[in-house]
Amino acid sequence: MRTFAFTLSSFVILYFGLAFTAPDLRAESENLVSSDTTLAERIGLGAELFSRTCQRCHNPRGPAERTDREWVMIMQHMQTRANLLRSEASLVRDFLLASNNADLVPGRLRVDLQTPEEVTDEMIEQGRLVYEGAGTCFACHGAQLGGGPIAPNLKDDQWKIGTAEFASILTTVRNGVSGTAMAAYPGGITDEQAQQVAAYVSAVANKPVE
């Protein structure tokens, strides 16, 4: 018992010693966000942290379940409860606020609906970049669209909300899904990006199984 207590306390002391002095370890934290990080990148990182961290203990709540002011306080509370850096908690907060304020983000005004006939290969490729980047879709649905614990598979024929058609997916991306972590305009993307990502997901979902 004494030996174990001594070992444990030694580790704790070593830890706090490292925390205050070791530049390499501290740099890992600082690499996550720097002064050059754009708002879109912050929102993307926040979405990934939201997806990875919250599900460790509970089902993540949808951004629309709380007001902006409440999310600010909740993330201050969760910073300690979930053992996050303060900067990480701020990233998650930014993601939640951006998701709740789609109409306030510049470029979010809806453009004319693209019909399936207007969807081009370039639009699909742009959609892939949005899916893997600013839209933060990969964080919950997986990089291969295979789904995860809190989000469904997007490439099979079992659709919980709507269908695999372009217009249906676009409606979901624009409006979100109440009571889930699926936010409207996830990651604070523009309406044009929403159409691109809908085109990409629709293209993958409708691809014949090889």
Next chain:
Amino acid sequence: MTRRKTYFFVGLFLLVLIAPEMVNAQDNPDVERFFPRQGFMLSGYGGAGYNAVLGEDDTPNNFATIFAPIMLFQISDRFLFEGEFEFELEEGVTETELEYAQVDISINDHFTVMAGKFLLPFNTFSERSHPVWINRFISVPGVYGSHGGAGPADPLLPILSDIGVQLRGVLKTGRFSSITAEVFVTQGPVLPPDEHTDAEEGAIANIGAREGLVAAKSTGTLGDAGDLAFGTNSSDNNEDKMIGGRIGYGLAPFIEINVSGMTAAFDETGDLRFSALGASLTSRFRNFSLQGEFIQTWQDLAEPEEPNPVPFMKAEASGGAKVLSNEPSESLTRSGYWVQLGYRLDKWDPILRWTQIFDGEIDGEHVTEEGRQLALGLDYWFEPSLALKFEYLINLEEDTIDNNRVAVQLAFGF
């Protein structure tokens, strides 16, 4: 003034020195522009359910309900006050408890100081998983003694919260991995001054390891049983505070491992100690979830000075009074673990939990019964924070086999 008190007051003085700077520091000017500086919100959780005991046990079946409001008051973006009350009505008795009431002070990106009554960072269940909308089961694992625990044997620890100060740190080791550490100083467990021990305060039995053997009450006489109480609202009974800590590694959400320890004296003279070590694992991979904890406790037992001593103890004559000396004679060692496996199937959550509490030992001699329990559960999630939970507890020891039970609960977080 003792050296220990001197350290304490120096620490307190330093905290007072840095506090004003912490309160005024604002490193989120964007947020400041949009929101009032201070804010308040009400959150929390609750549930309503029904427990039915099977077999020949004559315990009546009961409805039960729990309501636990959590209040958050933001003083600045580095200062947060949070508190949770818990009201539980079961078997005709309403239990109320101040689960925690603490101030969180964010010193910098890595470190946070907590002061007040907080959930102890010992393993992870107490701190993170005990709310009914987070805990996948209705009952808590049998190693814990409060919050509706229907354990297979006497619990090892209660859901732990205590009064004191805590320092928490996070260091990143990768993009989504980190090493975390917490150290805390709190009041620690005490032996209640009377025979009655308040279950709300998370008492655990200082088990009468053999007939006639109970734990020490340093100046009192032997009672029916000596119980240790954690997180009591009464003052501490000695100068020896509980010191503990936890260190862990996590790669979210795939794995998180923690090792914890704590130790404190619990009698008035500070001679008798209670210590505990713990290890925990949490893992999520695709739709699978795995969670488990191991706990081992050591509790000193005093040497009784009574005319009818337990044979293996060195008793001294004491004129017939059942008085205990303060010298620890032996230590009761207990241990146990629980492990839980779940699989998320759309809105369904089938879960399985195995709990085992080993025989308690005094000097290698078995003195308490082993307990084993299998729990089967099935949850249906209407919303991310609203679930209907079913549970079937199967006790596998002969003396508890008639205490199997089924339970249903509607649990929600708000």
